[in-house]
Amino acid sequence: MNALTEEEQLNNLKSLTKKYGSAAISGVLVALIAFFGWSYWQKKQLHRSQNETARVQQLMDQAQSMAGDAKAYAQLAPLADTVIKKDLNSAQAIQAQFVMAKVAFDQGDYAAAERELKKVQNIKIDDEGLLQLVNLRLAYAQTAQKKYDDALKTLDLITVPAFKASADEARGDIFVAKNDIANAKKAYQSAWDVSIARKQERQILQIKLESVGVLVDDPNIERPILKTQVDES
Template sequence: MSAMTDEEQKEQFKSFAKSYVLPIVAGILIALCAFFGWEWYQKRHTVNAANLTVQYQNLLNQSEAAAEDENAYKKIMADGNKIVADSPNTVQALQAQLLMAKLAFDKKDYATANKILSAAQNVKIEDEGLIAIAKLHLAYTQIAQNQLDTALKTLDGIKVDAFTPSVSEAKGDIYAAQNKTEDAKKAYQQAWDVLVKRQQPRELLQIKLANLGVLVEDPKIETPVLTPTQQMPASSPSES
């Protein structure tokens, strides 16, 4: 085979560049664009989350005044609704809805609280605990409006184990309001049994049980207090 001329070698290199080098470079550029694009998105997402947190904190700071000042109440409702409208599927939006619903509930404006919490059920976030809190608050708002059967259905939608005692207690409240004494006793007892296992006393629940003629003992709470035999011996003079 004869050696290639300089011109032939140049043409071969050009052919190689077209077939291999350019696609490789293009792939690298695409990868870099994707990386820096992701970095930009992450930074933007972090900044947005921080801004939303500040906005929600401002709502909290206004909430005490809103309880007594009608103008402050209207402002906090407007600011809260803006957070929800601008960033609907965020933790801060759901927190804002919970705060607004509480303020409305405290004013005995149950219809407004119900409307806010019903809308909160559509928020798409991965925080199951926060969603469960929203459902629990909605159930109690429905109880306040005497929507007892609807409240039971709302409570059935709470599947987070951590809320089992609260759900059972709320169901007991509903059954008590419906004069279903045995069902109320059973629901309260279920709540109490879980709390005893968790060593979490709940005095109000104990009172509810007592009002239905059910006496329960206080849960045994382990304390870090040392017994005399476990206490460290006093240091001797030679050790001081």
């Protein structure tokens, strides 16, 4: 572990932001690569109404085609509402809210993203994975609004072991946003340990660890992929 002062560590975070974009280190500015688990949805066998599944796919397609359009949220809302009203306690309802939350988030309307996800936060569905994704994305939406304590409480709802690394990494992002380096280190280290054990993708997490002054050894890489340098300008 590097013996960096807290000020030096925070400077590293600022430098990392300039080099890789703010998305690399903070839930406040997260870029949300695979933000709503599209691949997860595609792998699930949704046995409910084929019509509602088709509507979700239509909603996804329209959202992608309207990327960057300021009117996207308002125009897509009626279609999403149709899916939700058909059966709130369904995987399709969750996916519809994922789409709407992503559209809102992309437009910088984090409060709307939070509202969309809260609509399905407590639905009754036999799919823990989807519900864990709801809470994970909700925590990021809350973090983007600087509702750090709310976000941490939301992450406490994530109890399925398969999501532990993602939840711990999100905690680290929140602590970074709070300038709480000590707890950020602990959260990122926990996420790293789980990821290593499961042989999961971890390059971005490694960058985050280094940004708070922790050098870690990846068994598959001779040296950490990045050694951050403080931008003295």
